[in-house]
Amino acid sequence: MIDFRKNADRILKDPVVVNAVQRATLHALKKREETIERIPDFEDLRDRARLAKEKVIGDFENYLKLFKKNATENGFIVHEAGDAEEARNLILKILKAHGARTVVSSKSMTQEEIEINPFLESHGIKKYETDLGEFIVQVAGQRPSHITAPAIHLTRKEIARLFSEKLGMNYTEDPEEITNFARNFLRGKYFKADAGMSGANFLVADTGSFVIVENEGNARMSTTLPGVHIVVTGIEKLIPSIMDLPVFLKILAPSSTGQRQTVYTSIFSRAPEGREIHIVLIDNGRRRMLKDPILREALMCIRCGGCSNVCPIFQLVGGHAYGSVYSGPIGIIWTYAIFGHEVAKELPFASTLCGACREICPVRIDIPRILLELRRRVVEREGGRPGEKILINVWAGLMTEPFLNKIGFRVASKVQTVFKKGDKIKSLPSVLSSWTKFKDLEPLADKTFRELWKERKGS
Amino acid sequence: MKVLLFPTCLVDHIKPKIGFDTVKVLKHYGVEVHVPERPACCGQIAFNVGYWREARKMASSWLEIYDQPEYDYIVAPSGSCVHMIRENYEILFKDDPEKLTKVRRIKPRLFELVEFLTRILKVKKIPSKFRGKITYHASCHYLRGLGMKSEPGDLLKNIDGADFKPMELEETCCGFGGLFSLKFPELSFKMAERKVKSMEDVEYLTSADLSCLLNLGGVLSRMGLPIRPLHIVEILAEGLEDD
Amino acid sequence: MERTERFVKELENNDCEVHVVDRKSLKENLVNYIGKGSKVFYRPSALIKSLGLRDIFELTEDFHEGIYFGLSEADYGIVYSGGLVELANTREEKLPSLLPEVHVALLREENIVEDFDDLFSRLQKPLPDITFITGPSKTADIEKILVRGAHGPRKLIVFIVANEY
Known part of the structure; x- marks a missing residue:
């Protein structure tokens, strides 16, 4: 299996590569702009x-x-x-x-x-x-x-x-x-x-x-x-x-x-x-691919590399992170389609779905849409990752059941005081720790907007 | 004009002030605002990482709450949530004709706040009393999904006391991407860091999506930089008469 | 001619050296440029033959290392791309524009067309092999720094032979 995260993290430690890739991709984009004008x-x-x-x-x-x-x-x-x-x-x-x-x-x-x-x-x-x-x-x-x-x-x-x-x-x-x-x-x-x-x-x-x-x-x-x-x-x-x-x-x-x-x-x-x-x-x-109603669109690719140049992830880590002959946003799709699920199941997640690739693609391939579909297939086949699956199910419960939401919010806003330093959360345990590794987290409010709204209406 | 407000899950639970500021701005233009009692999330956090079953659960609940024909519009202070509902609900419910009808009924009445102000209310200038040097981050789904390119900047530029300073990487993703930031924390951080480093001589960073602001704000805070993240509505609402 | 002017501009954008000359001074220009007695690897054409270059250059249709100049007549020029079109099928016909250090190309002004479509609609099936040449050989594979003469000519000189009125 291609381990995008491991590859990317390794490359990120090499400022020479990061700079070179960034320079090259931005250079091509700038020239593209001038030419298209x-x-x-x-x-x-x-x-x-x-x-x-x-x-x-x-x-x-x-x-x-x-x-x-x-x-x-x-x-x-x-x-x-x-x-x-x-x-x-x-x-x-x-x-x-x-x-x-x-x-x-x-x-x-x-x-x-x-x-x-x-x-x-x-x-x-x-x-x-x-x-x-x-x-x-x-x-x-x-x-x-x-x-x-x-x-x-x-x-x-x-x-x-x-x-x-x-x-x-x-x-x-x-x-x-x-x-x-x-x-x-x-x-x-x-x-x-x-x-x-x-x-x-x-x-x-x-x-x-x-x-x-x-x-x-x-x-x-x-x-x-x-x-x-x-x-x-x-x-x-x-x-x-x-x-x-x-x-x-x-x-x-x-x-x-x-x-x-x-x-x-x-x-x-x-x-x-x-x-x-x-x-x-x-x-x-x-x-x-041709028989696949979603993947077939990727066959239109003319291999210009534009989506790589504009991808904010590619701009940082370059093609090697993708571990395949086909790199960048469209490369994820091709790698999955050609080399199969087992090899490429982590790759579809290596995108923020920012849509810059779709915007630049000369034949207008809806790359984010295809990535979304591949993610769905990966989760369906793999059943999701345990921590992530729990997180999402808990979230879905909290967001759809008013009672759970009320209790959950109360508990979480109490619990978070343990992690709070000043007005920020600086470290979290378990699956959430990867957030606070590099970033401070805004804590939950004391009361939700809806609660406050109701109070104001009542007064 | 009656508007149903979708505060979004993040604003609701993390930054209620943004919800109140949204109401403030809407009321300033004579809009009557209602807020549903039930909590709601558009479901994109699940949808975007492939958990469509869970996304469907949240989206169904959202539709149930917001499919209320007596309101003229539904407004939300988030580009990405509006984009999720507008673009992805039809994918999510493509085999569910009943839900699909609801989605199609709602779509033309659903707007992000600045989109609503500029495209429906035709607002060109807001009498905000905000002071300070602001830069703007164009959140991805807002910019490329809703096509909101110049409108936010135009409103900000037209605030008398504000000094609007566009950043070089305005249109580059901040690296949040929902669970992307948990799956690839280092990469997500580097993306945010690159963005943050391109901000020069500003006091405030604003955007139309709280999620991006939490991400960039988290990096600003960790790096100890004196740039404060503010949702665009917090800037627009500054000094407007409260009801 | 306005079209020629635009074509010259595009060629220059593509890093070509361009001279618009009349038929009478073409030979003199070539001699001045290439130098009397030089070895020239060339692709014959009616125009080139009519110049009587044999007594001035050492013309050859066989390439060997050390030949500095290639000479050929381009079949068309395309304003859109600012490039030359070579209709050539055999190795011998294709190589003078490729192997030498400097490629000197002649182009009759009447063969300048506006766009690719104009070219394709003029050609009959079965098509000949077509090569578009828009400038000297280039690479930027090392740190994005532009280097001319990656594998092919380091320079492309175009002599546009003006129409006679």
Whole structure:
């Protein structure tokens, strides 16, 4: 089980990470604001994007069928994998057929989801992550901490030390020189790699195209230079038509990094002669989401990371607290949906339901609503935590039975004098102690408002 | 105009003064106020952590008390309670047509206090005698749920003796989140602390939700900072003629 | 042309160096910029061929390390994004805009379109591969500090070839 509280508390003790995450997320939000100011029809674009995604979800199998047909006609080799294991074996089979020993790959959350790297490694295939952030995280043996800025939790000092120790870089803390080192290191790999891998941001049903957006050029390299290219993508990336693509391109980058447009957008619609392009379509729980009346909305996510940037919890603890490839508010939902109840049952509670995520989501996913539903399911399955269950039941009794309320209030306002210091309560026992650990508590009044009101009316 | 007051459980049991100040402000505008005798909680504390059965119990009781057609409006000094009833009761009772009818009957007449003042009574300026430097915390459900963005600040700005100083993180969550603050105490504290640190050169912190104020106030008190939390109605009612 | 002006502005916002030149002075501009005798990794187009660059640069369609300049003609420019559009299917066609340190792109003014929709409605199915290029390669993965030339070109120079009236 992912223990969010433990993870978060550990991260909170590291001011470097907390500051870095905060700086990065606030920076992206500020850029988003500035960019959106120059897109007067942004709200309309959001509606249109949502509508396009609703169309896909409403008639999913047909859109998928259409995509597969068109993609095949384009010369792509289309595969489908029901779960992660099937996907891993499929990918391995393709790589083996090409005798691949080294692979270069651009960023793909779906690849992380199916944990392809350790699997390939165990079969003697070395896969290099080529997105700079992902590359850093890979060398560090860690997980990405942010969907669009995977290495925000690391400082330049840490990266400098890492690269000089593990890759033999001449020690420098200059980001430009470090980047240059990685550029040269990976240049060598692109040209020698036997295969390239990537994810996809969009699958276009009516043209059978797949679309990749990026800033660095590593995806263009990974998809162009090696002899075979494998696209690993979730089936939810479908959009109905190429004419819908502009709408998505116009909302994705602003919501994500705050750019108006990413540097590169590659739309692939043709397999060049003599070169294989495989598309591995992954279900791994997505059809289950599709059948779920509440969870299906989460399939609209375009992975911009906006909800992470704006989340007051994410801003403090970053992606690692979520213990999953999918982090932040929407990541909670995805983690629960893909990896299941047992793994993720604590995560839905890691939100104050403040609604900032819903407000920023470019496709208007009602994230708090889904979190509420997941909480209901967790309580239903687990029967609630003992202390918490008692607390809530006592509360419900006190708030619905006038007699209990009267007695309970009397007793509690007497008892509280034991804990009172001046006009505040500084420490409480048992389940309530976690409140007074960091905060003073306002005591109960001597008489309730209703009692006082009645007295005044009477006088 | 007859209004039924929902004081909210927190105001009722912890800060009765806020209830009286709410009455004071409403009476100032000629509104007749009634207060039910029975205790009530909207149930969001249970609903928000997944205990929908218990939430339903509280919500049913609330509906029973407040579904009284002879009152023109129901007003509460809390954005999040109003949001709970307005947005979540229909989810809670989606399989209970009788309750659903009640919810739909009540919804259009239910308002948070400042919302009621500005949207129904069209109040632009309140003759409050409040003096001091105030900053404002936009509680989440109030801001994003009810869409109350500029109204509270506008009322505060228009108080002659008050010096309204918006804080940088006005719209950022205070970290309360109901039982969230008990489940993740350290994180909840850090969220509140960040917020508190962004308040500069003010004497009072105000908001339209007592829950947030108890949370932020608890941190202010523990940190020994001389900023006093006050519910927005305590500021608006200051110096108004009592009946 | 008003549209061109807006396009230039957007390109500059995207960190591109832009020159609007007329057809007659294009060659001279390229020579001045790239330098006589330089090795240039290029993607042929009718416009580029018509310039007679062979006698000035060492033009090649095969990339090898050490080639500093890439030269290609963009098929379209999009005002909305302030970017270039490359319709290219083969590796050879795609790489001049990607591998060298500096990418010099030519664009005929008449090929500037307003928005993505204008582009897609002009293209026939089956679609070619399409690459949108809006600026030099970039990263901010280390402490959010912007670095140009993450993997691709560190600089993008656009020569807009003005319409002749």
